[in-house]
Amino acid sequence: MKIVYCIPSCHNSGGMERVLSVKANYLAQCHDITIITTSQHNKEPYFTFSSNIKLIDLDINYDDLENLSPYKKIFYLSKKKALHKKRLKTVLHSIKADIVVSLFTHEISFLYKIKDGSSKLLELHFSKYFRNLDDKYNNANILKKTISRLLNYRDFNLTKKYNKFIVLTQEDKLDWKGLKNIDVIPNPISFSSNIKTDYHSKEVIAAGRLCPQKGFDLMIKIWSKLNKDIQEQWHLTIYGSGPDEKLLQELIYSYNLEKNITLHAPVKNITHEYLNSSIFCFTSRYEGFGMTLAEAMSCGLACISFDCPCGPSEIIDHQNGILIKSFDINSFVSKLEQLMQDESLRKNIGEKAYYSIRSQFSLEKIMQKWLNVFNDLKK
Template identity: 45%
Template sequence: MKIVYCIHGTFNSGGMEKIIINKANYLVEKGFEVFIITTEQKKRKSFFKINDNIKCYDLDINYEDENNTSFLKKFISFQRKQKLHKERLEKILNKIKADIVISTFGNEVNFLYAIKDGSKKLLEIHFSKFFRKQLQRHGIWSIVDKYRSYIDNIKARKYDKFVVLTNEDKGYWKEMKNITVIPNFISLPEEISRLENKRAIAVGRLSYQKGYERMIKAWSIVNKHYPEWKLDIFGNGEDLDYINNMINNLDLKDSITIHPPTTAIGEEYKKSSIFLLSSRYEGLPMVLLEAMSYGLAIVTYDCKCGPKDIISKENGILVNEGDISFFADSIIKLIENNDRMKNLAKKAREDAYNYSKEVVMNKWIDLFNEIISTSK
């Protein structure tokens, strides 16, 4: 079976890039023929290792070149690049003759379903239905986000299958017959944290979505009570200067350290005791699942979507969205109650098995077989 993944690029260290590459690697090891088609690669090296048997193509569209231009210029450029994108993608798909082509909700979502190359078309989303609205952009961009959210609903119905990450998100899409839920998977480590270090960890892009300023405000409260505890954040992004300035202004530079992304993040989990997630929105936060698999105690906001599907009273602490005081208090209570920290971490590790590679990828393979069998 030939499987094609369409994604913007593989050069970033983000959760979506990581899971797409991991899925592709798994499938090719199982005998599938796998292709990855990108639009923004610009000959940059993949951040995560891609199996040598996977064929990678870049269409050289580069939508991101217009990110910092005016609305009008961006709109005109987008229309032109959409036309070019469809032409180039259609040409390569007719050459590949795939069985299944998957959109990861990139710009190809607008037309992939209409390309007549003989393949079945799948759409998978790595955020929640409301991710555009949760950007909280203003002015004309607010109107654009509302319109595109409306269009998302129409386009998703045109695909043979639409895969969301959580049951919570499935409920928001309403009565969509082609929708199904398959979470992302994690690789379960053999060695886990001993919960001995006075260290909390956060992992993810330094962006509005991840809400780090809310975490830092909470940590300033924790720091007043337990200055010996440290917070290490692993990530980069457009908010780096803003977050660093906030750390300095709150006099937390000796308590909080920002590190660049690392492919050896497992070693960092093992040296930590508490994992923090302050996102405004997610799809299914992979770093949360990874932290659970390493046996860390979890404190997370109840954002849309993901944490509610994963976290219970037995395996972590789910904080009402935006409640900074309770977020801080939850961390403090874990620090003060080592037995509770260990009990939550133990259950988190156990529940992480529900998201193992074999369990999740068998669901994908079953879905592929189901789609192919219905076309015969």
Template identity: 40%
Template structure:
């Protein structure tokens, strides 16, 4: 089987990048399939997560992200120009490589890749929820474009041989599509690291940007610190991104430097989970919530905003974690303190949290992918 994955880049320490590398590693090392990756914005940077030997990465040098600093008009014109070049270069590559299956990780090539008649089956894999474009609430022309593109997404996804979403919740939002399937991300082995939930440490992991909502977590931590009972607890946030300086300023302005740390991403996140007693997710939106599954597989109970989409599929409220209405910051603080103040509750939830691997084990998830790819290849 010959498969080509199309994505933005591999240089960032994000969940989508980690999931892609994990899947490619499984397909290459366990099934000995021919798998390669095509990027648009790699810019010569190394992959943050190591790829197995023999996996080729081809960067087309489109560099969509270069237009992020331009005006609205500049962004639109730049995107249209880059998109034409992207289609031309990707068409040439696919006609030359002749893969059995091409997987788009959305959104750069999703609008045109079904038009490339290279003989391969086309799969669209969405790592965000259907309404991810609207979560920013942008106004003016950009807001109009967000609404238009969300509407266009419904037309685009129907053109693929298979359209894969990560949660049952998101599948419901898309409606009765003939080609839709749900395949979640896997709870990977974190190196045998497990938490005893005794350390007075809370962990959060993700990119420092609007999506992950760590400003809301810092606000909730203010409530906790004012309570006075949890002065010996610490919050560690692991990530990088454009909000780093803003979050640092929030921490300093609220005199929280002694209890909150912003840490660089790490390749040894399993060890960090094992040294924590609570994972918190404060995202404004998600596609799945990979860090929840990873931490829970290490026995770490979870507290999360019930955002679209993911936490509701992963967390059984009151059993392996707690769900809080999205945006309810005082409620988030109360949920965190409920677990922080009750070791026996954390211990019971830890046992349940580890059972997440029953649903999201690597084998269970990859079996679904293998069945999907095999069924397409024989058609």
């Protein structure tokens, strides 16, 4: 089977890029896989892709528009989209794929119109209202909020035009009311290590893009409220990069926590860091799934998370982790202190997480769901 994935780039260390590398490498063992990007800028992929996978960049570079005024951005965006459609059409007619999957980016407005004989799928790695939530926590102006509402309306109508629309959680599926082509396939867990974490460790770990969505400011505030004796015995490392790095570092200094909290650049082998920690904290304001949470649980960490939309409530069942009402900082502090003071509790929760996550989100199990969808469309 010939399968094509469309994604803006593969040079970032994000969750979408990581998941694509895992799925594409799995499929490339038996299928012909091509990944088409628009803004790779001649950079190497951050994650490793099989040598059997073909990587094609269309050199559209939508990110060139980021610093333009809204009106200039609209003008040049239409030009780039026209070029994108032309180049993508040429490539797809050349490949003659069976399946083309868009990761819900620029090509969604025209991919379904390209008559190359392939079935067209959309795959959403965010929640339906991610733009509205992003606007809320980034203090967007009225124009930005209006554009987001229009794009949400556009998205709903566009998803109907595809053979299949895949979301990551049942919670998100409920928000897309009225769609008959929608299905739920969660992200697979890619870690193969059979080693569980060190429950003696006094390390707490978190990972993700340093931006308002991930709520690391809330995590730092939570840490500042810990009992001082407990706080001094433990250390928090946050792995990630992003626009809020300076703000978060200043927040750490303002609480005099520079000895207890470290911001660390992303690492490719995050598994090693998970296994040297005993607790994972997840304070996102919203998610599409909660990939780092599931990955940490698969390493046997004791995990504590806000019950944000969407994902954590479908990963944590209150026995394999601790779920806290979103933004209830005092409850988070109380439960985190409990975990820190009780190694047997960390081990009990972590071991349940280890087995439940590997059973529910194993690579083989999730990829079989994808293959079932692909095979049904190919009939």
